[in-house]
Amino acid sequence: MNTGLDTQKFTEERKTVLQSWPTGSEVDLEEAFAFHQSLPKKKVCSIRLQEALDQQVVLLQPRAGVALVDEHIRLLSFLQEESDLLPTTIDAYTRQNKYADAQKGIERSEQAQRSLLNGFPAVNHGVHGCRSIIEALDKPVEIRHGTPDARLLTEIALAGGFTSYEGGGISYNIPYAKNVPLEKSIRDWQYVDHLVGIYEAHGCSINREPFGPLSGTLVPPCVSHTVAIIEGLLALEQGVKSLTLGYGQAGNLVQDIAAMRVLKKLADGYFRQMGYTDYQLSTVFHQWMGGFPESEAQAFAVISWGGVVASLSGATKVIVKTPHEALGIPTKEANRDGLLATRQSIQMVADLSPLDTLRISEEEELITSEVTCLMRSVIELGAGDLAAGAVRAFEAGVIDVPFAPAVCNAGKVLPVRDNDGAVRLFDTGSMPLSSDILAYHRDKIAHRAKQEKREASFQMVIDDIYAISKGRLVGRPT
Amino acid sequence: MNTGLDTQKFTEERKTVLQSWPTGSEVDLEEAFAFHQSLPKKKVCSIRLQEALDQQVVLLQPRAGVALVDEHIRLLSFLQEESDLLPTTIDAYTRQNKYADAQKGIERSEQAQRSLLNGFPAVNHGVHGCRSIIEALDKPVEIRHGTPDARLLTEIALAGGFTSYEGGGISYNIPYAKNVPLEKSIRDWQYVDHLVGIYEAHGCSINREPFGPLSGTLVPPCVSHTVAIIEGLLALEQGVKSLTLGYGQAGNLVQDIAAMRVLKKLADGYFRQMGYTDYQLSTVFHQWMGGFPESEAQAFAVISWGGVVASLSGATKVIVKTPHEALGIPTKEANRDGLLATRQSIQMVADLSPLDTLRISEEEELITSEVTCLMRSVIELGAGDLAAGAVRAFEAGVIDVPFAPAVCNAGKVLPVRDNDGAVRLFDTGSMPLSSDILAYHRDKIAHRAKQEKREASFQMVIDDIYAISKGRLVGRPT
Amino acid sequence: MEQINVVLGVIGSDCHAVGNKILERYFSAEGFSVTNLGVMVSQDEFIDAAIETGAEAILVSSLYGHAEIDCEGFRDRCLERGLDHVVLYLGGNLVVGKTDQTAVEQKFLDMGFDRVFSGSHNELTDQAQLLRDDIMASRNGKRHRAG
Amino acid sequence: MEQINVVLGVIGSDCHAVGNKILERYFSAEGFSVTNLGVMVSQDEFIDAAIETGAEAILVSSLYGHAEIDCEGFRDRCLERGLDHVVLYLGGNLVVGKTDQTAVEQKFLDMGFDRVFSGSHNELTDQAQLLRDDIMASRNGKRHRAG
Numbered sequence A, B: 001m002n003t004g005l006d007t008q009k010f011t012e013e014r015k016t017v018l019q020s021w022p023t024g025s026e027v028d029l030e031e032a033f034a035f036h037q038s039l040p041k042k043k044v045c046s047i048r049l050q051e052a053l054d055q056q057v058v059l060l061q062p063r064a065g066v067a068l069v070d071e072h073i074r075l076l077s078f079l080q081e082e083s084d085l086l087p088t089t090i091d092a093y094t095r096q097n098k099y100a101d102a103q104k105g106i107e108r109s110e111q112a113q114r115s116l117l118n119g120f121p122a123v124n125h126g127v128h129g130c131r132s133i134i135e136a137l138d139k140p141v142e143i144r145h146g147t148p149d150a151r152l153l154t155e156i157a158l159a160g161g162f163t164s165y166e167g168g169g170i171s172y173n174i175p176y177a178k179n180v181p182l183e184k185s186i187r188d189w190q191y192v193d194h195l196v197g198i199y200e201a202h203g204c205s206i207n208r209e210p211f212g213p214l215s216g217t218l219v220p221p222c223v224s225h226t227v228a229i230i231e232g233l234l235a236l237e238q239g240v241k242s243l244t245l246g247y248g249q250a251g252n253l254v255q256d257i258a259a260m261r262v263l264k265k266l267a268d269g270y271f272r273q274m275g276y277t278d279y280q281l282s283t284v285f286h287q288w289m290g291g292f293p294e295s296e297a298q299a300f301a302v303i304s305w306g307g308v309v310a311s312l313s314g315a316t317k318v319i320v321k322t323p324h325e326a327l328g329i330p331t332k333e334a335n336r337d338g339l340l341a342t343r344q345s346i347q348m349v350a351d352l353s354p355l356d357t358l359r360i361s362e363e364e365e366l367i368t369s370e371v372t373c374l375m376r377s378v379i380e381l382g383a384g385d386l387a388a389g390a391v392r393a394f395e396a397g398v399i400d401v402p403f404a405p406a407v408c409n410a411g412k413v414l415p416v417r418d419n420d421g422a423v424r425l426f427d428t429g430s431m432p433l434s435s436d437i438l439a440y441h442r443d444k445i446a447h448r449a450k451q452e453k454r455e456a457s458f459q460m461v462i463d464d465i466y467a468i469s470k471g472r473l474v475g476r477p478t
Numbered sequence C, D: 001m002e003q004i005n006v007v008l009g010v011i012g013s014d015c016h017a018v019g020n021k022i023l024e025r026y027f028s029a030e031g032f033s034v035t036n037l038g039v040m041v042s043q044d045e046f047i048d049a050a051i052e053t054g055a056e057a058i059l060v061s062s063l064y065g066h067a068e069i070d071c072e073g074f075r076d077r078c079l080e081r082g083l084d085h086v087v088l089y090l091g092g093n094l095v096v097g098k099t100d101q102t103a104v105e106q107k108f109l110d111m112g113f114d115r116v117f118s119g120s121h122n123e124l125t126d127q128a129q130l131l132r133d134d135i136m137a138s139r140n141g142k143r144h145r146a147g
């Protein structure tokens, strides 16, 4: 299945996709290309990313989405000043293709005069709804969601003028779905990437961003990096040209800097090895994606630390949390405050030359070896078909995302922090890591257990899950 | 003048001091010793500091002080939960010995039902007022002020049961006064230290903390370290046993960590060299002391970064700012929020092993050489009398604090940031630094000037002064 | 101790799995026999499982903000399907946005939930004890209704 | 350009020196002849210096929160001492605590200051121009009184 999709089959499939909800009929590709070509440079995501790459600055992007178009435009206009890139976060019904439920949410939001949806239902609002967003704003806007089958959403969003699109067949299935087979989501995302490829072929640049953080909860860098590299390769194969690979802050400074530094190196290595040379690659750092503290002051500290690490790790962009994170969808003011704190943090450390510690280099080597083990296995399992390799890798537990809801994920791996707070593997499940790597993880965890005078256990994992929300990185016994 | 004060002269002087305001008559030393000896351990500052030194944790201390006793107790009780050490910040009239003005402030505050003073007028409230504070709280309380002649305030505060006392003959003159001769303030602080020595001799532990940040504005570490070491030596000579030396965050991670690491090493070196062995030495890191951004979200980022660096630099305690810093004396909620953000920041990085970068070691060496140059000159100028050496050093501009208001400070030195954001010397005035050090500073500044395509100038200094309040560390041209 | 069956899950299109895994472990460790349906569970799936296992309580989570829509009519549906005495608990981030928690909890109590735990940092402390008590009360025909 | 003399300083027991040094530079660069009294200046010291130098404006800073007490009666004192036409400016953190800035400014305008710049991050942009205009108006007997 790992090939550029067949054009004729794709065209047939498109018909069905576009017919699955009335707004599908609004999509007209030729007209859409013209719209994209008419966009001013400042609204095109990949152009803005290139500037950031050249200038080595970090771009800020919030999350935001509400039920109604006008309200959503007001929200984004408010956030625009403090953002470099804008989002349109899609609601959870649309993510599950429940457009009728989304419609109910729109109606009830109109009645209630407040958003009852946790995001913007782009399919229901259609191409015209999307266009009014793009037209009203002065910066690139990205669709951010979590949709296993995003074919219709992509059709409408791209025709609607969005120049950047988050997601992937693995990263938008494993953490976001329960019963969707991985073959299906990967196939549906090949459709998405193929469509993006068509836009690219017509001179319309669409940035694609696999979702790095996965379950957002103690994900070891080697797991999310492997997924990011696979999704990058799958996208390139369909003709994608602008890629942003992501990583969710794990919390330990050394591990986070190392992870971000090798992410780009590793990806470039695999991309070139597979024969791709004509692409733009940037990185995105997600501020802490796990449970937040309820206190806004403490949340600001978490956000600020995320800003600092985004900058120290050389990310191209950072996805910004808000002081309301633990409580609910943020008000626009809380959202802006997250941006303000993040920018201040970034700019206070932006002038610092890269940290030159030995421990960062060692951690870079470790992650590189780990990813090499996993990728080797994925490639072997695929026997020339990377998509098939990915599916088999998940079946075999070669890639195993902690705390993910999807049944196609083995769920045997258990991460826990070491004494320095770096995420290590307590139970390595079936991940084919070399014996010296396994020993390294074991030793690191044993060291912590000894410091805490207790056995490493599931309780220690739970303590680590709660830790940041209770005010610290490592969940020590009290 | 640099000797333990003569007991008889001291006793005579005390009489005059205690008579300078009616509440002076409340002081009874024997009764005060008994009160101190009756204090539970948790209220004694040096005991709490020793715990922190042993456990290698950072203690948090806010600033707080209002006009009226009850209101002040309510304020500190509110802050107590989130603090490890408590403050009593003294108002600016008391600092200038204007007790009559302070009295007016008390009366007007009673009328207005809000504090019209920027701190707690301890002299006016007397020993009994102070005692009610100490009795009402469960943690050590320190007097924090900025008083060139603090003799009466010290008498009342120590008799009142405070177990920690900030200030020094240099650090509470140069940044806080205009026309007070340095001989006089140093002499008056020898009185203070002598009194502390008497308490120590009677088994009552009083922690002494020279004020590290000085003008709080681009102070090069070598300047504040030299002052801290001199004040430490002057205090030890009068019998002080528990010392906390301070440093104000300069903003560049490498320079700040290096500065904090060498502060303790250098001080221990000079103390031992001068024959002192029986003392407790801890350090205090002040979160950013210069102008703050007005936005509370941005202020939180500054505060959080200060918390992170306090922890990474191994401080024993940190003095915490609030999100209201740029605007005015904080509400109690804003004050607590500063503490919450700081503790979250500290605890998120507390588990990280010390950073092992070469650049930190190089910066440590630089600061060590600089301080060695300055201290050598001070000791030479003193010819056996350190206090005299200090006075002459300021006369000669050997020590020169940037942006200080005191006329006894040369005011020729001009600091500016280098391209990494470290504070360097643009105009070195008359500071006797070796030629290679001078060349280093010159080169670093030239490098920045080149990057910014402009000459280093006073405008660059001004840009740096404003920078943090405008959202970044280095004041680049826009 | 006698076995008490309960059903656990995350309602609607909600994929938040972390809290669910911890809740399963907590209530199991506290002696309940837990049927965990995981994430993305519909009202009918909850009720089917409760009937099948003879559960005395259904523990519903909703994190993603759509509880108002997803939980509507849950109690009625239980009654319709013959679950007269089942204890209904709800927890998580129940509405879209930061809101006054007491008002939020009242809204869901009015919908027929027996207890509501809103706000995210819901430390698991005495919830198992409350559940045991509520189930006992329900057996004696006194179903607890807070508020 | 003709020389205009102004007096600058920080009032009361206030030691904040940084802003003062920048203000000196700013107004000098803008062509005023500035007599900077530095920090901790009493009302009478300001007035003495203004009389001595024939200053047409007194620029007062107060950062530390005691402006309400320190500035009381400043305008009357000027009049008493024969400074009928002097322009009075005030800037800094004028009251204790974070407060509504408009109300604060009004309070000091009512005290007789011609312009009040409160809040800390007072970017120096058009203050020199305003001062020149106000001094001209004052020469023509029209003393500006905002508010």
Ligand code: B12
Pocket (backbone or CB within 6 Å): A063, A089, A090, A091, A092, A095, A118, A119, A146, A175, A176, A214, A215, A216, A217, A289, A290, A291, A292, A293, A324, A325, A326, A327, A328, A329, A330, A403, A404, A405, A465, C013, C014, C015, C016, C017, C018, C019, C020, C022, C023, C059, C060, C061, C062, C063, C064, C065, C066, C089, C090, C091, C092, C093, C094, C095, C096, C097, C098, C117, C119, C120, C121, C122, C123, C124, C127
């Ligand atoms: C991690 C996370 C994710 C991960 C989830 C990975 C996974 N599959 O599990 C990812 C990144 C995939 C994700 C996705 C989304 N998320 Co999310 N997510 C979070 C986050 C940061 C932490 C959740 C968590 O794991 N906490 C740790 C666990 C241990 O705590 P818990 O889940 O709260 O559960 C405890 C308690 O609530 C309580 N409890 C829960 N249920 C019950 C029931 C009973 C009976 C009892 C007694 C107790 C109880 O006990 C649990 C254990 O202690 C929260 C914000 C936060 N809390 O900081 C947002 C949050 C829950 N997510 C949110 C949203 C909106 C989404 C999305 C819709 C995306 C979007 N629009 O931004 C999608 C969801 C799509 C979908 N279909 O559901 C919102 C919900 C908003 C609201 N309610 O107003 C939150 C609050 C963030 C925010 N402020 O915007 N998310």
Ligand code: B12
Pocket (backbone or CB within 6 Å): B063, B089, B090, B091, B092, B095, B118, B119, B146, B175, B176, B214, B215, B216, B217, B289, B290, B291, B292, B293, B324, B325, B326, B327, B328, B329, B330, B403, B404, B405, B465, D013, D014, D015, D016, D017, D018, D019, D020, D022, D023, D059, D060, D061, D062, D063, D064, D065, D066, D089, D090, D091, D092, D093, D094, D095, D096, D097, D098, D117, D119, D120, D121, D122, D123, D124, D127
């Ligand atoms: C650095 C600093 C100090 C240093 C000062 C060193 C020195 N000698 O200069 C030290 C540490 C010594 C210090 C001490 C104290 N400080 Co102080 N300090 C600050 C701080 C952090 C920055 C001030 C600064 O230099 N800013 C940079 C300069 C460039 O800006 P600026 O001073 O605001 O001046 C500009 C504008 O205000 C404007 N402006 C000012 N005057 C005028 C006049 C005119 C006519 C015009 C047009 C414009 C104008 O233009 C200036 C140049 O741009 C501020 C808080 C902040 N702003 O972040 C607190 C602050 C001013 N300090 C404060 C206080 C209370 C004190 C103390 C009393 C201690 C205490 N209780 O906490 C003592 C003062 C003792 C005394 N006798 O005065 C408070 C004042 C509270 C209030 N008003 O409600 C503040 C606001 C902090 C706070 N939130 O509590 N401080």
